[in-house]
Amino acid sequence: MTSTSPIVEVSNLRKAYGVRTVVDEVSFSVDEGEIFGILGPNGAGKTTTVECVEGLRVPDGGRVRVAGLDPVADHAAVTQVLGAQLQESELQAKLTVREALELYAALYPNPADWRPLAERLGLTGRLNTRFGVLSGGQKQRLFIALALIGNPRVVVLDELTTGLDPRARRDTWEIVEDVRDRGVTVLLVTHFMEEAQRLCDRIALIDKGRITALDTPQGLISRTAGSTIISFTPSAPLDDADVAALPALASVENKDGRITLGGSDETVTALLSLLARHRITAHQLRVTDATLDDAFLDLTGATQ
Ligand SMILES: Nc1ncnc2c1ncn2[C@@H]1O[C@H](COP(=O)(O)OP(=O)(O)OP(=O)(O)O)[C@@H](O)[C@H]1O
Known part of the structure; x- marks a missing residue:
C-alpha cells in the first residue's frame, strides 16, 4: 500500500435483477495503491458489484464513487481513471496483438506507450500473432495490457486467471504485483483462495449479495x-x-x-x-x- 486515501468508495450498494436482490447493502472502500479482493462463491454478486463500480450497471440504491466521480453520471470521466479487463468475446479473433494495442491506445487522449507495456507483459514476440491463436495466458496478458493502456489509476480484473495452468497463473500474479508496484490500484474479483491470499492487501468476502467479512487475508484466517x-x-x-x-x-x-x-x-x-x-x-x-x-x-x- 502506498497511501491511504480511498479511490473507490461503495456505500450501501444495492442491485436487483427483477425481484431478486443480488447485491444487498454492500459497502467498502479501496485505498489508492492497494490490491483489493472481492471473493465469494458462484453467483454471490461479485461481478455485479464491480460492474456498478465500472459504470456498466446502474445501481438501484447506494452510492459509488471512483476518484470522486459517479461511474454512471460521469461515465466518460471515469473511463479515463479506471481500466477494465475485457472479456474474451470482446476481441475479434483476426485482430493481431499490435492492432489491438494500437486500436485501444487510440481511444484515450493520453495513452501509455504500448511498446514498453507489451515488453513488460512479455508480448513483444507476439505482436503479429492473431488474437484467436494466442494461448490462454497470452490472451490474459493482452487483456491486462489493454486495461492499462489508458494509464488508469484503478484497474478492475475479474477472474483473470480462470482457465490458466498453474505456471501461467503464477506469471499473471507477478504481473498484477508489478502493476500495483507502479502505483495502480487493483480491484480483483476471484474465487481462487490461493490467488486472493497471495495478492490481496484486503479482501471483502461476499456471500448471497452481502459482505460477510472484510479484512486482510491473515485477519480473515485468524x-x-x-x-x-x-x-x-x-x-x-x-x-x-x-x-x-x-x-x-x-x-x-x-x-x-x-x-x-x-x-x-x-x-x-x-x-x-x-x-x-x-x-x-x-x-x-x-x-x-x-x-x-x-x-x-x-x-x-x-x-x-
Ligand atoms: N443480467 C442479469 N440478469 C439477471 N440475473 C443476473 C444478471 N447478471 C447476473 N445475474 C444473477 O445475479 C447473481 C449474481 O451474479 P454475479 O455475476 O454478480 O455473481 P458472481 O459472484 O460474479 O458469480 P460468478 O463467480 O459465478 O461469476 C447470479 O445469481 C446471476 O445469475
Missing part, C-alpha cells in the same frame, strides 16, 4: 476457529480426554491413527508437553497455518 493445524502420528495411543482438554482446541480428527488438530499456538505448546509427559513420540509432526480456504468455508459456510 478469525477462523482453529487457525493453526497440527497433525502427527503418535507412537502410542493418546487418551481422548487428554486431547479434548487441550487449550483452544477447535477440531480433532483421527484418520487411521494420524491425528489432526485445529487450534492455536497454545494448543501446540500444551500438546508437546502432554506428549512429553506420556513419553509419546509424534511422528511426522506438522504444524501449519490454516489457509484462506479454511477461513472462506468457515465464514461463508459455502460449498465451492
Whole structure:
C-alpha cells in the first residue's frame, strides 16, 4: 500500500435483477495503491458489484464513487481513471496483438506507450500473432495490457486467471504485483483462495449479495476457529480426554491413527508437553497455518 486515501468508495450498494436482490447493502472502500479482493462463491454478486463500480450497471440504491466521480453520471470521466479487463468475446479473433494495442491506445487522449507495456507483459514476440491463436495466458496478458493502456489509476480484473495452468497463473500474479508496484490500484474479483491470499492487501468476502467479512487475508484466517493445524502420528495411543482438554482446541480428527488438530499456538505448546509427559513420540509432526480456504468455508459456510 502506498497511501491511504480511498479511490473507490461503495456505500450501501444495492442491485436487483427483477425481484431478486443480488447485491444487498454492500459497502467498502479501496485505498489508492492497494490490491483489493472481492471473493465469494458462484453467483454471490461479485461481478455485479464491480460492474456498478465500472459504470456498466446502474445501481438501484447506494452510492459509488471512483476518484470522486459517479461511474454512471460521469461515465466518460471515469473511463479515463479506471481500466477494465475485457472479456474474451470482446476481441475479434483476426485482430493481431499490435492492432489491438494500437486500436485501444487510440481511444484515450493520453495513452501509455504500448511498446514498453507489451515488453513488460512479455508480448513483444507476439505482436503479429492473431488474437484467436494466442494461448490462454497470452490472451490474459493482452487483456491486462489493454486495461492499462489508458494509464488508469484503478484497474478492475475479474477472474483473470480462470482457465490458466498453474505456471501461467503464477506469471499473471507477478504481473498484477508489478502493476500495483507502479502505483495502480487493483480491484480483483476471484474465487481462487490461493490467488486472493497471495495478492490481496484486503479482501471483502461476499456471500448471497452481502459482505460477510472484510479484512486482510491473515485477519480473515485468524478469525477462523482453529487457525493453526497440527497433525502427527503418535507412537502410542493418546487418551481422548487428554486431547479434548487441550487449550483452544477447535477440531480433532483421527484418520487411521494420524491425528489432526485445529487450534492455536497454545494448543501446540500444551500438546508437546502432554506428549512429553506420556513419553509419546509424534511422528511426522506438522504444524501449519490454516489457509484462506479454511477461513472462506468457515465464514461463508459455502460449498465451492
Ligand atoms: N443480467 C442479469 N440478469 C439477471 N440475473 C443476473 C444478471 N447478471 C447476473 N445475474 C444473477 O445475479 C447473481 C449474481 O451474479 P454475479 O455475476 O454478480 O455473481 P458472481 O459472484 O460474479 O458469480 P460468478 O463467480 O459465478 O461469476 C447470479 O445469481 C446471476 O445469475
